[in-house]
Amino acid sequence: MMKVSSRLAAIQGSVTLAIDAKAKAMKAAGIDVIGFGAGEPDFNTPAHICQAAKDALDQGKTRYTPAAGEPALRKAICSKLLRDNGLSYTPDQIVVNNGAKHSLFNAFQALLEPGDEVLVPSPYWVSYPELIKMAGGIPVAVMGDPENGFKTTALQFRNAITPKTRAIVLNSPNNPNGYVYTRGELEQIAQLLEDFDLYCVSDEIYEFLVYEGAEHISIASISPQAKERTIVINGMSKAYAMTGWRIGYTASPTNVAKAMTAFQSHSTSNVNSIAQYAAIAALSGPDLELRSMVAEFAKRRECVCKLIEETPGLSCIKPMGAFYVMMNVSSLFGKGIDGRVIDGSTAFTELLLEHAKVAVVPGIGFGADAFVRLSYAVSMETLQEGFRRIRSFVERLA
Ligand SMILES: Cc1ncc(COP(=O)(O)O)c(C=O)c1O
Known part of the structure; x- marks a missing residue:
């Protein structure tokens, strides 16, 4: 096997991209996965921005x-x-x-x-x-x-x-x-x-x-x-x-x-x-879309924090910005499912994906193993469905 340089060997791949890729691969295989992993808005690029790109093409830029x-x-x-x-x-x-x-x-x-x-x-x-x-x-x-x-x-x-x-x-x-x-x-x-x-x-x-x-x-x-x-x-x-x-x-x-x-x-x-x-x-250009996107994120933020607090064993820190929430899952450590014990955020993430088909990002990649990160750049319906699954997963843990 060809060796890579020590400079590159010291670099770890992105955990978030890895989770996202796994969830996308499951989706492509026809599995109904809810993805809370992605770090990107679920909105499309506003039309006037796309139009400027089309114009640039037409003008030979x-x-x-x-x-x-x-x-x-x-x-x-x-x-x-x-x-x-x-x-x-x-x-x-x-x-x-x-x-x-x-x-x-x-x-x-x-x-x-x-x-x-x-x-x-x-x-x-x-x-x-x-x-x-x-x-x-x-x-x-x-x-x-x-x-x-x-x-x-x-x-x-x-x-x-x-x-x-x-x-x-x-x-x-x-x-x-x-x-x-x-x-x-x-x-x-x-x-x-x-x-x-x-x-x-x-x-x-x-x-x-x-x-x-x-x-x-x-x-x-x-x-x-x-x-x-x-x-x-x-x-x-x-x-x-x-x-x-x-x-x-x-x-x-x-x-x-x-x-x-x-x-x-x-x-x-x-x-x-x-x-x-x-x-x-x-x-x-106009910032209408930006403002309505922020208003929508604000609603989802309220919704996701409420859903977390309503789920036994979970809690969160209410975020003031961006579109992520850190969910504390440490009270579930020591519990398990199908003979596998949750001993940290990675095991929680893997078991949640396997048993509930919900993708989140383990906090260990961020330096906070008691937490997982959820992105709420998803629709309200996806949030509700995701938490229905998370709740039933948590109830199955013993
Ligand atoms: C904190 C932070 N900085 C930078 C970036 C990178 O953004 P870009 O897509 O422009 O490379 C991200 C993307 O997730 C981010 O979360």
Whole structure:
């Protein structure tokens, strides 16, 4: 067997994508699976965005673009950052990437020297540690307190800082925990950046998905010093139901943007030109669909939290943003079915899929084995049916 490099052998595949693939394979085999695993809106890309892509095709916008992205798109991103986040950037500070995941990949490549530590609020989105390792860095999980909705505080970050710490990851609104940092909390974290000469990689991909008056604030808008130390990560996937189009972007100090552009010019070159024109329409067009999507997520959030609390043995932390909920299943540990005992989130997930045909994501991949993550980017009917199955599964455990 051919050996792969130790660099690649150290990287784990995405647990969420693996679960999603398994559920999709079962569906393809004709099995009626309810999928709570996916991290994508169940809505279609709004029509005016699709139309812009069709127009771009008809107009022959099918050639290479500058590696950092079409100038018109980078301008539209600057307008968006000013309008929505109060951030003033120039187009040469923007780099358009193949999804926000690629933006994060480039950001860590730009910032890290081998052995540099990066603080990652935990439970975390599964890709952060692997993306950091790919850049030679060392991810350091900083566990939030479940009592505090898993929100990692500035003090917890402070206590994890060592002379090797180079950067802090922020992800607000958060996947998988759904918390949203307040201005006061961001001010404290911004102070740490200054005091300890750190960078911040601020993943704001869920910025519009906030509920009950929660407000998304970019740490880069806290002070000019914070902005100088931050790479803002954002993209089209979640807000515009454009997961398949693969458009993300970074906003950063000019020298970092320049380095990332050179790096990208040798790896992926530019992002798909048609998708870039669709993104311009998304950022500059009406936001009616976005607002109705958020209103629908807000209803589902209420519904899923109620369904969890009504199921004996289950509880949850009510999320303030994104479209995920962390469901605590630890009171079922020690119980079992068909001779198999639930000894953690992986066994719970496997048995639930096998016996109830419901797919969730085990918390162990996020660093929280007492929990499983459910995505509520599914219809109300799917939520109701999923929980009917979960309830009867839980009742069968002995
Ligand atoms: C926290 C977070 N950041 C980034 C991404 C990646 O988004 P994209 O589809 O734009 O690569 C995701 C997708 O699940 C996410 O949950």
